[in-house]
Amino acid sequence: MTPRIRSALATTLATTLGTPLVVLGIPLAQADTLTPVWSFANASLNYLDWSSGTERRTADNAAKSDFFYLELEGGVGFEWGEFYGFADLENPGNSRFDADSDGRDNRRTAAKLTSHFYLGDSPFSLYAHVYDFRDPGFNAREQDQVLGLGFRHTFANGLWVKPFLGAARVQSSGHTGMNGYMAGWVAGYDFQAFDQAFSVTNWHEQTFDRADAYLEQNFVGDKAGPVGTNGAVSLWWHPHERLTTGVQYRYANNKLGTPDAYQNAMIYTLKFNFL
Structure with a gap:
């Protein structure tokens, strides 16, 4: 029950x-x-298409290749807090090490859980998140853990934003220990156009003051800079309560195993909303 x-x-x-x-x-x-005050859940099929410039810039340092991935995503809110999470399976039809692509198309996993524990009736919260990435073909893993403060606000026009700032810790095959700080936000806005429902969302993470050992061990080809950028801007169309489709602009710099190189991609998504 x-x-x-x-x-x-x-x-x-x-x-x-x-x-x-x-x-x-x-x-x-x-x-x-x-x-629950609110909740949602969906399963999606996604295709990530790296830009040709990204594939060229990363050819010798954590080379990137386009891939399909399956995702389960959901969130739930209570009077005292809220949770959001997803779990991805990248290249689901491939082996742990894909010899034809020299490992670029390995089967990989990624998962994330974020939470806000509200501080009384204020818009502030205790914020925590865990992100876990594993590439068994290269025996690579990284888990980022963040603990800090969050904030929640919805503007009169319906735009909502949830920024956060916290201390970061990493547990990985290359380095384990404290790893500077992370600041970021998630934001969204719902609107109507052509008698259809749409929404725009953005998630953004800025890491800084990262540990030298992490920057040397967790990147390919060279030591990365201390500041890392990670995020995506998305446009969603909701033609039916059970279906959502959208396109995302994915961006990163000094992240994803590649030092000092901007990386960007388009993600094409079809979601089935079952909650």
Whole structure:
């Protein structure tokens, strides 16, 4: 039985009997606490197309190749906090090491979980996130962990933004330890055009003051600079409550294993919304 169903049942019984009961082992107040205010979930098919300039600039340092990936994505919000996460399987039909591409098309995984724990009735929150990437073909892994403060605000026109700033730690095959700081945001705006529903979203991460050992060990060909940029800007079309399609402009610099080189790609996405 889901928390939503248990909460609804507890509320109904308490209202009927006129007493604050403990129902199914969960106090009514706790049941309300566990009831989501909002939630969403989807599965998607994605194709990432690196620019020709990116493929040229990274040919000798963490070479990039276009790829398909499958993704599960979801989020949930409560009165006291919210969570968002995704899990990706890149090149799902390939082996761990793809010999024909010299490893560029290996089967890889990536996952991320972010959270805001609200600080009372203020717009501030305790922010935490974990990002995990693994490329078994090269025996490479990196997990980035961030803990800090977040902020949430929705403007009168509907634009919402959630910036954060936190201390960063990395656990990887090349270096493990504290790794400077990360600042960033997620933002979005919903709008109507041509009698259709659209939205624009942006996620952005700026890492700085990263450890020298990390910059030397976790990049290919040379030591990377201390500041890294990572993000995407997306345009989404929602033709049906169960379907979303969109295009994303993906950008990075001093990230993704390549030092001192700008990397950009287009991502084409089709989502099935099941929640």
